[in-house]
Amino acid sequence: MIEVKHLYKSFEDKDVLKDINTVFHTGKTNLIIGQSGSGKTVLMKCLVGLLRPEQGELLYDGRDIVKMNKKERKKLRTEMGMLFQSAALFDSMTVLENVMFPLDMFSNMTVRDRIRRAMFCLDRVNLTDAKKKYPSEISGGMQKRVAIARAIALNPKYLFCDEPNSGLDPRTSLVIDDLIHSITHEFQMTTIINTHDMNSVMGIGENIAFINHGVKDWEGTSKDVFTSDSESLNEFVFASDLFKKIRQAELASREK
């Protein structure tokens, strides 16, 4: 469980996050949604400690990452996995080496155990065939899957995903969403996902926080989305005609 309390973050002249309060639950896929530029990535960077907030607490099961010294933070980071918007695989290494990298760096396993663990992770994302390939030789969707395998290699307690399905076709997006969802439940991780993909919101939104201009405007599950009376949320989620129709149909069926 990660608790965010009274979080503020600004850059020089601009306040990006203003008094964010929320809780991300263990064993669930927690979504952060909001328009482009609303501050999702900044929030996630604060969470993982790449940016330092001006004010506020970020409690990882009670441990505040903002107040930690270098050593404690380093230890906490071995419990984190992160999936970047651009996959961020190391291009000088093969797929297998990429997945093995965190193990090489931090575990005391033998080479054979490390390879076995890496192959297990690659198998989990269905990519054992591509282990000898370089990141530039595989598709964007495959790169994302490799990145997931690398993120879970050290068996993290906390998984962060920054727009896991940006730039992917709808079907591949579903595959990635399902993968993250099932891994979260399988290993009881606290997963936090930045997204503006409505399919993800409907599909795996077990706990959704809506950020609007740096303020948390709304919080709930994917079912609550339909009945919310927050104007800004409705404007954001039901922007397209298609989703407006879906909403009407859903509400109609609930009334029956």
Add this chain to the structure above:
Amino acid sequence: MTKIFASVGKYMMLMWRVFARPERIRMYLKQYLKELEQLGVNSIGIVLLISLFIGAVITVQIKLNIESPWMPRWTVGYVTREILLLEFSSAIMCLILSGKVGSNIASELGTMRVTQQIDALEIMGINSASYLILPKIAALMTMIPILVVFSIFAGTIGAFCSCWIIGIMPASTLEFGLQYMFVEWYVWCSFIKSFFFAFIIASVSSYFGYTVEGGSIEVGKASTNSVVVSSVLILFADLVLTKLLMG
């Protein structure tokens, strides 16, 4: 002007992080070996080629310019040797390398920065500055004396080629000049200077690459800046070091 001071400060802070104690020596060694090949071994070809031609050109030029009845022929060999040892094989060769190696380092690190690979390292709890930059500095400083030796050899062979192939003067006269009043200390000066130059090339271009913000255009700019700044610094350091080492 304040911008320059700010950059120098940031550079110092980066170097402070780079020289932190490495945690997984094995992984650093692996990286070090990779850099030895990429930065050092892959530069041998260009060093040989350029040194060979410059050695020949210097000899031809000197011969044309100091041809006089009052001057013995072997002076050509003597002057050529001094130029090669004192300036060409250390300073000029490092200038050339700053173009090849420096832009390579800056664009590699810059690309890693903009594609979030450096963030990925940080998230894992790795000191990315140290892991990426320390092996590069160490590898280039290891390889540079070897490259200097190669350069001196190729330059000398180039000088002889101007006798054998072009036939500007008898090779034996050149050889006498090359050996005349040889001072061993000058070779050491070349090595000492090149160590400093190697550090400048690797650290300055790492700084420019590591601190890129933005996209591919910024990576290109960083790569250009790294070559310009490290060249200027090499020339400046050359002046200071030459004064210090040779009085």
